[in-house]
Every structure is written in structure tokens, then in C-alpha cells.
Amino acid sequence: MYQVFVGDKPIVLTDKVVLERGFKNYLLDSVHIGKVIKELNKTEIKEVHLIHHKKEKLLKKFLKKLPNVIAGGGKVYHDNGKILFIYRNDKWDLPKGKIEGNESIERTALREVAEETGVGGLEIVKPLETTYHIFKRNGRYKIKITYWFEMKTSFSGHLVAQENEGITRVEWLNHAQINDAMNNSYANIKLLV
Structure with missing residues (x-):
């Protein structure tokens, strides 16, 4: 099962058909993705299930429905925890950004975290979950596929928000602050945190 978010509402990719209760079922092969996005954005429906009988083909078939944007990002731990x-955009988020040229996804993630926050000395510890969300740019819907990595650093320098990317603050948050921040964050970030 995969979840692709439209705002905070998921499109669930599944091979199981279950009775509709607060959501709708559609067949992945024949669904009009634009109508699904509109339904999630404009109605009270909580989620949509897209069904295909072959579990191993769910994601591949879905990703063909819209242009893909590949990104890398980091959940960065400081030595202090x-x-x-x-x-x-008035939400708490983790640093991430689009791949450039033929760089590796690991290089993308390290570069984007450094560019968006000013943090150096980053080291990848391990890969994390990949997230998927649909966004609209220049009148067209696209799927952003973000490969996340757990990172660590002992950086003690000044944090610098990349303002031209709409970032207004960069902060190291402790456990209590993170719990509070998740009240104003994205569903896919909540999955990672």
C-alpha cells in the first residue's frame, strides 16, 4: 500500500477492495486522476482508494498518470538530539528539493539541506521512507517523489533560511517543539517524524 497526498488527504494505492466509508474506490487503470484530485480538494471526502489487482504494479502504474518531479531531503539530527x-509557506517542513542534472539522490538531499538551511558537516546515516504528493505548478498537476535520508551533524554555525525558496525560518527543534510544530505541518512530514 502507498499513500500519495493531495494536501493532507491521501490517495491510497491498494490491491484490496473495502466497503466505502468516508472514502471512494476507483479502479487505477480507468480512473481520471484530475477528477480524483478535484474531488479531494473540493469535497468532504477524506480519501480515495485506487485499486489494482497486482500489488507490485500499483506505484508504477500510478506514477504514469502525471509528470514526476524527483526530490531529495533530510531529517537532520544534531548531536544534541x-x-x-x-x-x-506558513507550515513547518523538512528541507528538500529537486534533483539537478545527473546528480545522485543522496547528493541532491545533502545539497538541498545545505542550501535551504546553511547547515554544513552533513552525513547521511540511512535512507528513510519515500513520500509522494501531488502539487500544481503553472496550471498542471505533478507528482513529487521525495527520497528522504536520516542525516547527522555537529554543525554549530549560523542557520540561514533560503528566502528565495519561501523559507522564513530555520530552527533546531526539540521533542516538545516538534510535537507542537506537527499541528501545522504536512501529512507526509508527519509520517517521517
């Missing part, structure tokens, strides 16, 4: 967050 705090986690690095950015504040962008």
Missing part, C-alpha cells in the same frame, strides 16, 4: 526544521 534536536531535529532541523524549516518554516515555508
Whole structure:
């Protein structure tokens, strides 16, 4: 099962058909994705299930429905146990960004975290969950596929928000602050935190 978010509402990719209760079922092969997005954005429906009988083909078939944007990002732990967050578009988020040229996804994640926050000395510890969300740019819907990595650093320098990317704050948050920040964050970030 995969979840692709439209705002905070998920499109659930599944091979199981269950009775509709607060959501709708559609067949993945024949669904009009634009109508699903509109339904999630404009109605009270909580989620949509897209069904295909072959579990191993769910994601591949879905990703063909819209242009894909590949991104890398980091959940960065400081030696003191705090986690690095950015504040962008009035929401708490983790630093991430699009792949450039033929760089590796690991290189993308390290570069984007450094560019968006000013943090150096980053080291990848392990890969995390990949997230999927649909966004609209220049009148067209696209799927952002973000490969996340747990990172660590002992950086003690000044945090610098990349303002031209809409980032207004960069902060190291402790456990209590993270719990509070998740009240104003994205569903896919909540999955990672």
C-alpha cells in the first residue's frame, strides 16, 4: 500500500477492495486522476482508494498518470538530539528539493539541506521512507517523489533560511517543539517524524 497526498488527504494505492466509508474506490487503470484530485480538494471526502489487482504494479502504474518531479531531503539530527526544521509557506517542513542534472539522490538531499538551511558537516546515516504528493505548478498537476535520508551533524554555525525558496525560518527543534510544530505541518512530514 502507498499513500500519495493531495494536501493532507491521501490517495491510497491498494490491491484490496473495502466497503466505502468516508472514502471512494476507483479502479487505477480507468480512473481520471484530475477528477480524483478535484474531488479531494473540493469535497468532504477524506480519501480515495485506487485499486489494482497486482500489488507490485500499483506505484508504477500510478506514477504514469502525471509528470514526476524527483526530490531529495533530510531529517537532520544534531548531536544534541534536536531535529532541523524549516518554516515555508506558513507550515513547518523538512528541507528538500529537486534533483539537478545527473546528480545522485543522496547528493541532491545533502545539497538541498545545505542550501535551504546553511547547515554544513552533513552525513547521511540511512535512507528513510519515500513520500509522494501531488502539487500544481503553472496550471498542471505533478507528482513529487521525495527520497528522504536520516542525516547527522555537529554543525554549530549560523542557520540561514533560503528566502528565495519561501523559507522564513530555520530552527533546531526539540521533542516538545516538534510535537507542537506537527499541528501545522504536512501529512507526509508527519509520517517521517
